Amino acid sequence: MAKVTMTVNGKTVSGEVEGRTLLSTFLRDGLGLTGTHVGCDTSQCGACTVHVDGKQVKGCTVFAMDVAGAEVRTIEGMANADGSLSRIQQAFQDHHGLQCGFCTPGMVMAAASLLAVNPKPSEAEVRHHLEGNICRCTGYHNIVKAVLAASGQDVSQIAAE
Numbered sequence: 001m002a003k004v005t006m007t008v009n010g011k012t013v014s015g016e017v018e019g020r021t022l023l024s025t026f027l028r029d030g031l032g033l034t035g036t037h038v039g040c041d042t043s044q045c046g047a048c049t050v051h052v053d054g055k056q057v058k059g060c061t062v063f064a065m066d067v068a069g070a071e072v073r074t075i076e077g078m079a080n081a082d083g084s085l086s087r088i089q090q091a092f093q094d095h096h097g098l099q100c101g102f103c104t105p106g107m108v109m110a111a112a113s114l115l116a117v118n119p120k121p122s123e124a125e126v127r128h129h130l131e132g133n134i135c136r137c138t139g140y141h142n143i144v145k146a147v148l149a150a151s152g153q154d155v156s157q158i159a160a161e
């Protein structure tokens with residue numbers, strides 16, 4: 001076991017981890033940040049997506065030790081400062097971009113990552129960017145619609161699924 005320190009959602013945190021402890025495991029079991037979901041543990045589903053130093057990362061693909069000193073953001077850090085839903089989160093709610101919600105934290109983190117570099121993506125760009133995030137419920141249509149709406153684009157002409 002070794003001590004690891006990083007910044008998570010603006011706070012400096014430390015914990016004891018094994019060399020093999022995944023970032024997703026540390027966030028969930030070490031810090032109690034269970035909004036980061038684990039669907040596969042094998043980099044297939046994207047449910048564990050977080051941001052590390054501003055970049056989208058699947059938390060099950062990196063060891064906690066390897067992000068020592070980094071700035072990590074999880075879904076718990078995505079709401080506005082007053083606790084209200086962020087623009088992206090609100091868009092998911094408004095456009096029914098979730099059903100069971102299991103994939104949603106990862107989808108929101110991936111969407112935020114896309115909009116940070118491409119504020120007005122096309123539908124194709126949104127679909128391409130979310131390819132690493134699997135949803136078993138929605139058929140993706142309303143997720144894509146929510147991301148486009150969050151980017152300020154008119155989605156009224158996009159047919160409901």
Ligand code: FES
Pocket residue numbers: 037038039040041042043044045046047048049058059060061
């Ligand atoms: Fe990490 Fe599925 S739990 S990609």
Ligand code: FES
Pocket residue numbers: 097098099100101102103104134135136137138
């Ligand atoms: Fe259920 Fe996406 S809403 S997996």
